[in-house]
Amino acid sequence: MRALTVPPIYSPIPPAIHPRHAAIDRRTAEWAHRFGIGSEELRGQLVAHGIGAFAARILPEGREEVIGILADFVLWLFGVDDGHCEEGELGRLPGQLTATLGRLLRIAQNPEVPMMLGDPLAMGLRDLRHRLSDHATPGQVVRWIDALREYFFTVVWEASHRSAGTVPDLNDYTLMRLYDGATSVVLPLLEMGHGYELQPHERDHVRVRAAAEMAFFIITWDNDLFSYHKESRTGHYYLNVIRVLEQEHGCTPDKAMTVAIGQRDRVMSLFLRLCTDLRRQGSPQLRQYLDGLGSFIRGAQDWGISSIRYTRPEDPADLPGAFRETPTDDSPDPLDIPAIAWWWDLLPALAAPPRVRLTA
Template sequence: MIVPPLFSPIAPAIHPRHAELDQRTARWAESHRIGSDDLRRRLVQHEIGSFAARVMPHGREEVVGLMADFVLWLFGVDDGCCEEGDLGRRPGELAGTLHRLLRVAQNPEAPLLLDDPMAGGLRDLRTRVDRYGTAGQAARWVGHLREYFFSVVWEASHRSAGTVPSLSDYTLMRLYDGATTVVFPLLEMAQGYELQPYERDYRAVRAAEEMASFVITWDNDILSDHKERAGHGYFLNVLRVLEAGGLTPQEAMTTAIAQRDRVLVAFARLADHLSVVGSPQMRQYMQGLCHFIRGSQDWGVSSIRYTTPEDPAKLPSGFTDTPTDGSAEPLGIDAVSWWWDVVPAAPAQAGRRVAPRPGEGSLVGTV
């Protein structure tokens, strides 16, 4: 099935050291023996260093490298344990394995899984998170890793039963099993700032984060559909969910693209608003989310992980400035309908703040 050019209002960018980052991540995967030999050979060809370089085009090189190694590690878990491994069909055993890994992330000094390469790689990642991030950022990274682990166990329960979730359940699961939230603290680390709690806890910021996750994972589902259908066994993405609801494959593709377009339009408006009414750190964070979205798109249409040159996927080579659906109405998916409650109807005025600083009694500006 042909994937048409996708809507993207965000400019592309890439870190100038992307080639070196690719090579360094390949060496890291080999030194830590991430995944099976066959899986590792495949992963190091996917230009994951370039993916991180697109997501953090202006970031500190050490943190961009951390991001690249972490994403490769995540693919080792997702491909090796969940999608291709037997554990991916045994949710109870998978939960136990992931909880032991989570303990390694929480307490890398704990004498657990000392001979396990994935645990060894995770210990190295946690050490670098502590080196380049604050204690709060490290805690959020571990907390988001817990969300990711919890969601892939949920996915494994569907894989074991051969069932397809409802669209609302799938949307909720996909906000976390794409591991997008685990990247959010790294966006801050790469630029050397930390979003303050009075802004981080603001409802509109959470909406912007979830919208970014939605667009990134919907794009991933659309661009990986050919690869997944050509594989063997159970697969799950939004196109399959929509087809299970009665749509033809082409109708499902059209619908999924319209959904991500509508969310991306809303995200762009909300991110612009928060950039005006927020702190300088808020503006950096919104820029980071934008780079995350566009970097995922550029990598998705170019990496052999999805282009599958041995059986070429019909992916677009570029993007369009025009959404197929620019409606300001909610999607009608229960799990995320609240997003539109915080999307401003009009552009923000400069000088307004998004939330009170500690000790202030009321909002100076609200959305």
């Protein structure tokens, strides 16, 4: 089977990485071994994926201790996703998966509860919750838990498709992909990493929420492009925008790749327009938050084309080595996806995106 070529994708956000990324990556590997996250084989794979460097790209100027929490948390999430959902038995048993995730959520809410004692994922989550509380406000902790609940809810939805061997339509996939990529759980750490808390009247404003969702869309669509080779060759059931578009349009994987890239380019163009508008009257904290969303997008891109999780040296993926400076589709018209089409109502239609660069 030939590798599907992923061409250079549009990335107007400059790259950046925290100077202590190597040390953070080492400590995350030590953390994974200390708590025994995943099977020995899975843990060996995860610690080789450079997850500490990924976190250091998301918070390139953030506090090192918070970057460490983020790195450990991302590795923990992969322990749940790879170990339980994608490759584990529970990934085909939605009811039992719901029960396990419900117990983990209770531990996140109250790490002192005597549940799942001795379970590596539960012990790791307790450690993360205690450390997170040392750097977060009570409101940030609550939002992190709520986002974790959203993530758990969507991976159970994915498990229902996995158990039935079905592929959702594009609208449902888009809606659920905003959360099953575990993107929303990172947002409180963007604030914590820089020592501020975005006020509710800004964070909960419809346009700010939309900007965050656009970032989720770009990150997860990019991840689907970069991970398609890995997922399609495992022999396991997988959900990916390429597969969804193949079914939606009855097209080839190459055509689906072109369509997906056009979709993420159009959303990236809208994201830039919206962020430019929001920055005009936003608080310094909101501007920092928007910069954080940009760093999250670019950090995921740089990690996605460089981590052996996706490059697969033993069976090389055909991933780009660089990015392009212009979009393949910068149309101001909304995508024909009802779950997100309302994003385009938040700004007047423009002929082309402004030439702006978010700071890293």
